[in-house]
Amino acid sequence: MALPAAAQETFPSKPITLVVPFAAGGGTDVIARLLAESVGQKLGQNVVVENRAGAGGIIANKAVIAAPADGHTILIGTAGTQAAGPAFNPNSGFNPLLDLAPVARLGSTPNLLVVHPEVPAKSIPELVALAKHKPKSLSFASSGQGTVSHLSALLFGTMAKIEMTHVPYRGAGPANNDLVAGQVQAMFDVPITLLPLVKAEKLRVLAVTTKSRFGALPDVPALREVGFPDYESELWIGIFAPRATPEAVVKRISAAFLEVLDQNEVGERMKQFGFERAAGDGKALHETLSSDHERWRRLMRETGVKPE
Template sequence: MHRWTIRCTRWLALCGWLAATASAFAAYPDKPVRLVVPFPPGGATDLLAREVSHALSVRLGQSVVIENRPGAGGNIAAVAVARAPADGYTLLFGTFGSLAVNKSLYDKPGYDPLKDFAPVASVAYLPNVLVVHPSVPARNVAELLALARREPGKLTYGSFGNGSSSHLAGELFTHMAGVRIDHVPYKGSAPAMTDLIGGRLTMMFDSISTALPYVRDGRVRALAVTTAKPSEQLPGVPTLAAAGVPGYELTAWFGVVAPANTPAAIVDRLNAEIVASLAQPELAARLASQGTVPFPSTPAQFGTYMRTQYQKWDGLIKSANIHLDQ
């Protein structure tokens, strides 16, 4: 009888805990959610994250607050989220750099994207575009490569951080083309573009969403896009593969992850609201105007995609001997 009483007591306690836990999940979120962005305000990642946070705020009925934490190619933000409580209130708006590349680029990034995060949803992708200052005497990629070969080490390219898509795009470009162009990292797209417009850089691989206004008003010249297909936003601008670097392809993608061990019920709720947000015609239209393509997925699909991308870029980084110090 005594043992039966103990078992009943334990069972009731467990039932009470499960009921309380289920109630907490059902009430999620009951306070603002932080969406940590690994780059400064004004760049493509920040702009896209703000679009998503606004739509998500409406659907969740709680504020989704952007917190910009730039530095180390996204590692600072990623480490902060990986170490945050796994309660759904701190999320990372990750890039393909922070979620698939940095593990191979850095000796000690401080986190493992495949172990330290719970994938929530992929969000979107967009091509980068190679732009040069108008004073550069190169009207196409072939002329730019010829210039780089005539003056090795004289040309420079800016990026929005070590390990970012713009940096990896430049490393892949110089490696595949066999030229030397010096890398100048910045803490975001906006400061790099400012120096390019000011003539302090030769060129830059930037996202179409942030480079497009400067291309249109003539402050920079677009030579090629990094994706396998041309972009509708830049008619007449070829791909790098077609313009002189056969086989070149790089797509910048974005997604939301939570700390590992975040309850599945919370992950599923966030996924459902992100996917529903991306399906809204107004948001899809705004993303399209920036050259961004919605890229929704389930948590499982995003996890598989992250792993596949890691394997792809890990192989390339090792074969090209690309390495960054922390």
């Protein structure tokens, strides 16, 4: 019993590395940098952001899994890197439920289902009817195979019993560009990238993917309201540490992040990125991860879709 107490007393003894599984400048990276300085002040050490992009988060995950389990190397993961990706590709080389310790859930944002303005559908029933009338005539973009963007569309198509053509891109930016240009007709993606395009009337939003409506778009229905009562998909973010990190250290890191999230200026910035406060400790993050991972694994079994 002395180990956790001793670990807590000596932690942190040096700067903490917060590993981001994406390139600098993306939404997750911006949030990591927003939180790093304040969390560092809470813990009494600098928190240094390190970008380890590539392979859908596998590189970053493996780097943190291999790091010393002392709390000085942690990961900011998402529903995509920790749940959707590993469920889509079971040969990723790590198990998000076994190889990492969940530390804190930071927030969540819905996906928006948008279409190009020339698509003759102004509601979900109309979109489903259009897709059924002309199978595979509608193409949907995604930010890559196995991403939440991809699996959200796959789940929708499965529930609606429609066939759409998947066009994967290397990131949301190129996908959004082709969607606006009319090269593809539909997409599921997060508000931070889509809201400006919706407000500029370059895209039409038909629904949100969470259980309830999204605060920034109160007039847009959730898919659950328009014929899909069991539909749920969200992009959450959370903090993870190597599996053997002492519980006392995990709790201290968790407390620091949750305290920072309670700061008004941080909360407002998170809202600007489309994230609504859905914070929680390691147990809450584990429950979210477990539920999400099983949802996407079940979808993979039902559809038989595999990585190409």
